[in-house]
Amino acid sequence: MGRPTLYEAAGGAPAMSALAADFHQRCLAHPGLSHPFERDIDPAHVAHLAAYWGEVFGGPDDYSRTRGGHGAMIRVHANQCDEDPFAGAFVECFDAAVAATLPDDPELRAVLGDYIRAATAEVVSYMPLAAAGPGEPPMPRWSWAGRHGLDASVSTGEPDTRTP
Numbered sequence: 001m002g003r004p005t006l007y008e009a010a011g012g013a014p015a016m017s018a019l020a021a022d023f024h025q026r027c028l029a030h031p032g033l034s035h036p037f038e039r040d041i042d043p044a045h046v047a048h049l050a051a052y053w054g055e056v057f058g059g060p061d062d063y064s065r066t067r068g069g070h071g072a073m074i075r076v077h078a079n080q081c082d083e084d085p086f087a088g089a090f091v092e093c094f095d096a097a098v099a100a101t102l103p104d105d106p107e108l109r110a111v112l113g114d115y116i117r118a119a120t121a122e123v124v125s126y127m128p129l130a131a132a133g134p135g136e137p138p139m140p141r142w143s144w145a146g147r148h149g150l151d152a153s154v155s156t157g158e159p160d161t162r163t164p
């Protein structure tokens with residue numbers, strides 16, 4: 001039998017929901033992050049986040065089917081501000097949410113730590129007011145070896161695949 005996906009090792013859909021809910025509470029409580037969440041947030045935000053991460057970590061493609069995929073997620077954040085005051089706090093909240101809600105597995109935590117740093121760098125790269133849009137990039141897929149590239153090879157850490 002092959003190794004489970006990160007999604008399965010984390011605990012599947014219930015674990016993604018717990019991770020997203022815990023993470024969102026931490027964002028709301030974080031002095032450096034509460035500002036962007038002060039506006040009216042979609043009541044389904046936590047469910048969207050759970051579906052997105054589930055798909056990235058090897059679960060079902062619900063986010064792509066229902067929300068428009070990776071490009072749609074990037075566009076929610078794009079062209080918001082030239083200065084990025086958010087990335088460090090975002091990563092901090094994710095790491096803490098992983099520790100609070102997912103299995104105590106050092107390898108799982110390490111790869112999720114690499115993931116959130118790469119993903120946050122990618123999202124932040126689209127935040128400047130004049131940044132070009134993402135186009136329709138494929139959903140990033142992460143496994144134990146890091147991010148799967150478009151050619152099915154695996155790389156770690158780099159926020160690659162910006163579509164021109």
Ligand code: HEM
Pocket residue numbers: 033036037040041042043045048049052067072073076077086087090119120121123124
């Ligand atoms: C870097 C700092 C970030 C900030 C300040 C931020 C903030 C936000 C805000 C305010 C929303 C809108 C919520 C709503 O109105 O429904 C949102 C949506 C979302 N964010 Fe972020 N975000 C950040 C980074 C990221 C990253 C790195 C990811 C994933 C890798 C991510 C995933 C999502 C998803 C999946 C949604 C829901 C989009 C949808 O409605 O389908 N965010 N974010």
